[in-house]
Amino acid sequence: MKSKDQNTEQAIMNAAVEIFQSKGMAGARMQEIADKAGINKALLHYYFRNKQMLFEAVFKSALGQLAPEISKIFNADLSIEEKITAFVSYYIPFVNQNRFLPVFVIQELNNNPVFAEQFFSANALPKTEKFRYQLIEASKIGEIRNVDPDQFVLDLFAVVVFPFVGRPLMKNLLQKDDQGFDDLIQGRIEHVTTMLLNSIKK
Template sequence: MKDKTSEVLILKAAKTVFIKKGMDGARMQEIADEAGINKALLHYYYRSKQQLFEAVFFNAFSLLAPQINYILNDDSSVEEKIIKFTENYISFVSQHPYLPNFVIQEINRNPDFASKFKGNSNLPNLEKFKIQVSDEVKKGLIKPINAEQLFINIISLCVFPFVGSPLIKTIGIIDDERFTQIIDERKTHVADFIINSIKI
């Protein structure tokens, strides 16, 4: 029988190694060493690195999705939602920087990966956000914009620096310390940029 404590320990160790090495660079032996267990026991819980990575990913997703859902469906204004979304999303991905690349790699490698999200009750629901954007446009509070396009703009500006970090560091000649500062600054810069683009 699998022990829940051991499984939590393995997931924590795997997250640590994946953050340091990424999906391709991580080795099962490293994860076993980090967890303080032997490789055979690790394979008893997770047969492959892919299976373990997916477990780490969906564990992280289960923490992020409710936060995003709450923001999208609370009673705050569109502007307040943008501010809270960028702050929460960038803060979370800063702690789980392997997530964006993993999703992109998996979708490119396995188009059916997205189907694993179906039926997830925590999957962000955009319906209220779409209605709210439409209402604020009609009231003249924000410029005419499609809610889906607005959401894609927000997500894109939040995600790209993590996905494109090697390119950004090379082109900008930025070291890791400065890059971390830039990511932290984007918690407010992205929100300001988006809000100014839709303000009347």
């Protein structure tokens, strides 16, 4: 085998990430991915039988890292504050390094029933029950403000994920350039942590 085999596969994955990210599954073109990877289109089908399989490979590789870690945090033996802090501190930098993921997931989950099915059945999702239970208990004993745990988990993901999903929109709305928005993301871990903790403080 040629020495290139590893590099080629990686080159394809990298190219696919970019194209899928910016065009979505439906909008992505195999030719464009091949071009960006600097190879022939047939070679794409040699490494990844078809578009769907390439798509899945790219996707799983990125998501496989994220979900278990989040699950671990939520189910660890930590206080609410610690979990929120850990979640935010882990999630934001990760997504910042894998910006294509959220738009990708959102996009395909909304558009692609086959994908959705596989996605959910692949136990890719973190379990949040324990954390939500913790919230209920804490509010019972008056440790935190009375809050619907479902709403709070929704808030948690919202403030963390949305900046990446809505980046083009918010960039414009807040009149930032790319640098300025990146700076905002940089400061987001701290802001979001205190803001979330504040919102449930008694």
